[in-house]
Amino acid sequence: MISKDDITKRFISYVTVDTESDPESDTTPSTLKQWDLANILVAELKLIGMSDVSIDDNAYIMATLPSNVNHKVPTIGFVSHFDTTPDFTGANVNPQVIENYDGKDIVLNAAENIILSPDYFEDLLLYKGQTLITTDGTTLLGADDKAGITEIISAMEYLINHPEIKHGVIKVGFTPDEEIGRGAHKFDVKKFGADWAYTIDGSQIGELEYENFNAAGAKVVVKGKIVHPGYAKGKMVNSMYIATEFINSLPRMETPEHTEGYQGFFHLHNIEGKVEETVLHYIIRDHDMNHFKARKEVIQKLTNAINEQYEREVITIEIKDQYFNMKEKVVPVMHIVDIAEEAMKALDIEPLIKPIRGGTDGSQLSFMGLPCPNIFAGGHNFHGRYEYVPVESMIKATEVICKIAELTAKKAIE
Template sequence: MEKLLERFLRYVKIDTESVPGLKQIPSTQKQFDLSKLLVEELKEIGLEDITLDDNCYIMATLPSNIDKVVPTIGFVAHVDTTPDFTGANVKPIVWENYDGKDLVLNKEEGIVLKTDNFPEIKAYKGQTVVTTDGTTLLGADDKAGVAEIMTAMDYLVQHPEIKHGKIKICFTPDEEVGAGADLFDVEKFDAEWAYTMDGGPMGEFEYENFNAAGAEITFKGQNVHPGTALGKMVNSMNIAAKFATKLPDNETPETTSGYEGFFHLLGMSGSVEETKLEYIIRDHDRKLFEARKDHLESLVKDFKREYDKATIELSITDQYYNMKEKVTPNMHIVTLALEAMKALEITPDVKAIRGGTDGARLSYMGLPCPNIFAGGHNMHSRFEYVPVPTMVEATKMIVKIAELNAK
């Protein structure tokens, strides 16, 4: 636990925030600050074939220590943190023997992690918990996963009595801005399957996620002086506002859960002349996902007929698909992870991700890749925290999966 915590605290203090909308990987050069440190630590641990490419992807190999052939497996985590909340100047606070009460993160600024707002933290009474000082996020997403993989590899090197096959690891950039798998070299990685260490609380295991698309609708109107606008003005904002009300108000992120999909109005901007609406479309079921896209296209056609003086353009781009389609034919990789949990007396919490993961993209690139818990709570927030014992169990999961795979 001491080595794991020491690593984690060292990593979170390095700013690796990624930036959306850029056509470069990594989106920020500061992601190399952590990646270069990891390369040196991997060398010290004793891994082989260590590479850091120009796009900030780290790959390394732990050689097999058995004389029979078993599948090569991999573990993946990302080094970047979300742009949703600042990750600069992170000041982690370690709360030993947490008392189960509210945590005053920052007395001067009155920032308190309240158990009424985040009751899940009370389950960690008596444990060591790491938070921020309330002015930044923590970065457990996914530096907890990075620290767990590093510590597991170190442990396996130090304990050769634990038999394992060849293990590949990769640390990716830009996962938080949707580009983590863009330049992932699956052929070079050369594993039969992998696991992302990027989940939440203890026992969380995911091999299903949303099918996802992004949609942009542009409404082009016509502006004239409002004093002489009768029959001439076409106000694109009014048309766009009416359009937004036509989508089901009970199929939004704030009104759905579990396997329920949604339309999410992500952004709107405009003027009389031109207005843009940005949506994300999500559904676990592929047929329902396609139906949602069809519904949006049908609605645009209706508005084109009704508002024929305006120009309305729709662009839909698929982003990722449900990894279940690629994992289900390889269910032994799920069984292996669940067997590891059973051996460690961890209660599995198998669920579908209401979002995406590098693993979803990688699964469609030929590397089936479910997601295992890493321990974080309240991701992308000033109230992010991680219980250290959960990180320890996640590290044990990596070791146990490697051990069971060798058998």
Template sequence: MSSLVERFLSYIVIDTQSNSESTQCPSTSGQITLAEQLKAELSALKLADVSLDENGYLMARLPATTMNVPAIGFIAHMDTASEASGNNVHAQLISNYQGGDIALGNQGERLSPEQYPFLNQLIGHDLITTDGSTLLGADNKAGIAEIITALDYLTQHPEIDHGDICICFTPDEEIGRGADRFDVKKFAAQWAYTIDGGPVGELEYENFNAASAKVICHGLSVHPGSAKDTLVNAMNIAAQFQMMMPSDETPEASAGRDGFYHLATLKPSVARTELHYILRDFEQDGMARRKAFIQTQVAQLNAKLEHGSVEVEITDSYANMREQITPHPQIITIAKTAMQELGIKPLIKPIRGGTDGARLSFMGLPCPNIFTGGYNFHGIHECITIDGMQQAVDVIIKIAQKTAQWAHQ
């Protein structure tokens, strides 16, 4: 377990925050810095086919120890989210957590079970937290550390039957580009698992259908000193449009299998204001309804406006991977059984978001998602349990074993 933690702590000090404004791949140089370090580690383990391409995709393969077993893969992403700083990360280790608030550094930030009740379930666990000034980076450097630790174990235990195990560490997942330049043919796995989930037991093979809608409000800018009966303020039009959207179908008003409309960003000016929405629904017909609704709202507002206008551009983002995975039931059965044999209760639930696995599934690589043991991703209250990380390692190893057993039935 110490090597697992040491790996993780060595990864999080490298700033790999991705940048949606960049057109490069990877979008930031820190991701290449981490990739080079990981490449050296994989080479030291004497894995086969270790390669880092010009786009920052790092692949390797642990050769099979037995014949006639399908090649499977494990995938994690190197970048961290933009919601909090990923620079100058200082982790805290909390041994044998006994409940109550955890002070994050000395600036007054706290991790409280009153705000985060899941902490009450972690009594007696060893935790890693932030110091309250940055995110931790468990999303997804914990997944990387867990995959490499599992491979390290398997290389030391060649008596364990498994097929080829393919791994890939990807760039820019947090900005939606992690699968953009993923070479599925080169990866050469029949199916894979992203190690990118949260609490212990998570096993996810269903996610939102996703689209984005850019609502563009057109006004007319003139000098405010001579604006009477002439100026048309696009921001006022945008405010009218937002008030026409359903307040009970937003992220803060939804859970479970509920979809939503989410006003994510705003680019305001008098002459032109853009409202950027994300649309989410688990069902295809539900997504079609949401697209039609937002188009209807645009038409209705245009009909009411005496001056100015509104238009909308809708773009599909990703689809529900369920339809690509359920035709291959062994992918889920193997993972579920692996957890159960390790005494872990599988938590099968839909992802209220998306993963690289969603897009990879539609690229011919069915790819559900498995837990890392982390909580509160994308913010300064991020934390992870060391026990949960080790359990993720155990699940990866067990999946490799169970795949061989399944193939030899």
């Protein structure tokens, strides 16, 4: 059995290290502080007995667990990221451990009246009687994706300590900067050497995903003219009003708070505004490639229309693709999803096969030649103060990793 105390201790040791990434940086990793945890992980991989442990100049970590069988087995990999999102602070994380959760409100921070309530977050009731790790209400937790790292290292340690579980060669990889869309950009797929892999980066227990959004980012720059407001008639052009016109011209119901399942969206996530210049930052998402292309066309046509209205270029737009739907690369090798599904069922976990409303390193890795579905890591409410993870879900994810390794070796001789 995997120890609840050990997995809790390991997870907390990771989340208390600040690894927030920075989209404005052009280095890899994007923040120096990501090296702090990266170096800890390298030392820990060596300590538990992994082979060929390496970290490159960009903080990409790889390690190998050698095969313990004589027959040929496909080489499989498990991948997670150690950065946390810049959407909410990950500094000074102070985890709280809630034993035997009673299904009621959890006071995260009494002084600021911050409550984690099942009245709002209904998924909490799935974990009544279990041990939850929460924030203190002032930071995110970092279960995305330090839970995944915890589970992968714990699984490797368990397999090393239990050689009676037969497996082939297993590769593990940990990446920086996934939260800013760059986690796989410098991942050396050839060096990794796996036939396929799994990201351990999902949410609720049972999640198994091989479809994700097609994704792009758009930077919209609106130019105005600043003059003294007392003498502005016919002269001032307030960029914030034009930006508001742009915002209101996009479909209001096609935003994250109004969409689900396979529905795509436009998401305005940042505004910097003054009279002379306003900058809007959007992300564009859709599972369907044709719809994805249409969304990019919509935002470009809107830009052109407003420029025509003002008879000059008041708006410039830069759209950059970020990642694509991995379904295209995974469907031809669906047996890798089938193995993960079988592993879950063998552990009495109900597989929840559904599209990712986001992306993982696996989406990019799949297009780099490493098919890579995504498996649950157990956390909920990522990227904010209400994030939590059940310890029992982390234990189950660890067991799934071990079972996938075992089934892959077994099926190689069937």
